[in-house]
Amino acid sequence: MPTRWxxxxxxxxxxxxxxxxxxxxxxxxxxxxxxxxxxAGGVPLRVFDVPVAGMAAPDATITSATAEVTVRLQGPAPLxxxxxxxxxxxxxxxxxxxxxxxxxxxxxxxxxxxMLFSAVTAAHLRRLGWILIVGSVATGLLGMVAEPILASMLxxxxxxxxxxxxxxxxxxxxxxxxxxxxxxxxxxxVLLEEVEATI
Numbered sequence: 001m002p003t004r005w006x007x008x009x010x011x012x013x014x015x016x017x018x019x020x021x022x023x024x025x026x027x028x029x030x031x032x033x034x035x036x037x038x039x040a041g042g043v044p045l046r047v048f049d050v051p052v053a054g055m056a057a058p059d060a061t062i063t064s065a066t067a068e069v070t071v072r073l074q075g076p077a078p079l080x081x082x083x084x085x086x087x088x089x090x091x092x093x094x095x096x097x098x099x100x101x102x103x104x105x106x107x108x109x110x111x112x113x114x115m116l117f118s119a120v121t122a123a124h125l126r127r128l129g130w131i132l133i134v135g136s137v138a139t140g141l142l143g144m145v146a147e148p149i150l151a152s153m154l155x156x157x158x159x160x161x162x163x164x165x166x167x168x169x170x171x172x173x174x175x176x177x178x179x180x181x182x183x184x185x186x187x188x189x190v191l192l193e194e195v196e197a198t199i
Contacts, residue, residue: 007110010110013103013106017100017103020092021096024096027088031088032081034080034081035078035080042070043150044069045069045071045147048066049065050065071154080150083149090142090143091139091143094136094139097131097135101124101127105128122185122186125179126178129175129177129179130175130179132171133172133179140168140169143168
């Protein structure tokens with residue numbers, strides 16, 4: 001009999017997966033609008049060295065500021081649409097695949113404790129780890145290529161290098177941790193099989 005908390009967890013993760021799919025459709029629609037219409041869609045970009053004169057308290061100093069702006073184009077821009085797709089699609093795809101893998105693992109774990117600690121669960125964890133690592137690296141690299149080009153096309157002042165955000169690094173670290181957990185589960189299963197074989 002499945003435990004109640006696993007059922008709640010599966011329902012919650014399934015809801016997150018549906019919301020993530022809707023968000024991906026919204027981003028795709030915005031990309032199509034940018035590509036073929038232009039006036040209604042906007043491209044979010046980071047702006048560094050924002051003017052901060054007069055914003056600080058008398059006894060404080062602001063050394064630098066970064067803001068995110070949304071740039072709207074006046075007409076269709078296929079190249080901008082393609083670069084914007086490269087900017088958001090890898091991260092969103094990684095999130096969707098990761099959520100889908102976790103939902104599958106939790107759904108299988110609902111059948112009992114034995115299924116929770118099984119070779120299939122270890123395989124799901126290993127797959128999740130690689131999805132997070134490869135997806136985060138791809139997101140960071142493609143973002144480092146697409147964002148400077150977009151900024152040079154759409155902003156009067158841009159930077160030659162836009163470093164990846166902390167989310168990509170967090171994704172890689174989380175992926176490594178999930179791979180470690182999958183290896184622990186796998187080795188635990190090997191030990192359990194050896195113990196059961198001696199009984």
